[in-house]
Amino acid sequence: MSKNSLTEGQKAPEFCLPDQNEDEVCLTDFKDKWTVLYFYPKDNTSGCTREAQDFTALKDEFGTENAVVLGVSKDSVKSHIRFIEKKELAITLLSDEDTTVHQKYDVWRLKKNYGREYMGTVRSTFLIDPEGNIVKIWDNVKTKEHAQKVLDFLKGI
Template sequence: MSKNSLTEGQKAPDLCLPDQNENEVCLKELAGKWVVLYFYPKDNTSGCTKEAQDFTALKADFEAEGATILGVSKDSIKSHIRFIEKKELGITLLSDEDTSVHQKYDVWRTKKNYGREYLGTVRSTFLIDPDGNIAKIWDNVRTKEHAEKVLETLRSMKE
């Protein structure tokens, strides 16, 4: 699988997407804050649920570090609402149904499963600094302890 074409240190591509409450969330409006922007394949699947629950569990720790958590998938707003209610999530989920933001962040790529190739979301996380630059990229993420690793990285970068 190819690696993400974005690089650490470069300006994060701008985005404006609707959240689960149909409010538009734009990256430029979060200037001055750290942003954890994570892309995941699908609401209500095991790995995506675990990742969202882990970020929810650590939300107060991220907020204490001045960071906002944004999860992005191509699921609809309605799907996000069901996912949040069913799994009692406390984070903001953004809907990118046309995958335009996925493509800007180079996470909409060819994947292989059982010998079949298809386009899909490569689970990825971007830590964006208060100046709007990509501070860290995690590509092809494994969910186990990922949220903790992101928090540790954030804390070490702030020191």
């Protein structure tokens, strides 16, 4: 699998997407904060649920570090609402149904599974500083303890 074409140190691509409340959320809304922007394949699947629950469990600790957590998938706003209610999530989820932002962040890529090739979301996380620069990229993420690793990295800065 190819690596992400974005690089640490570069300006994060700008975006605006609807959240689970159908409010428009833009990267510029968080100019004075660190932003943890994570892309995941699908609401209510085992790995995506674990990742969202882990980020939810650490939300207050991220807040202590002046950071906001934003999850992005191509699921609809309605799907996000059901996911948040069912799993009792406390993080913001953004809907990118046409994959425009996925493509800007180079996480919409060719994947292979059981010999089949298809376009899909490569689970990835971007840590963006208050000035809008990408500080760290985690590409092709494994969900186990990922949220804690992101928090530990942020605390180490």
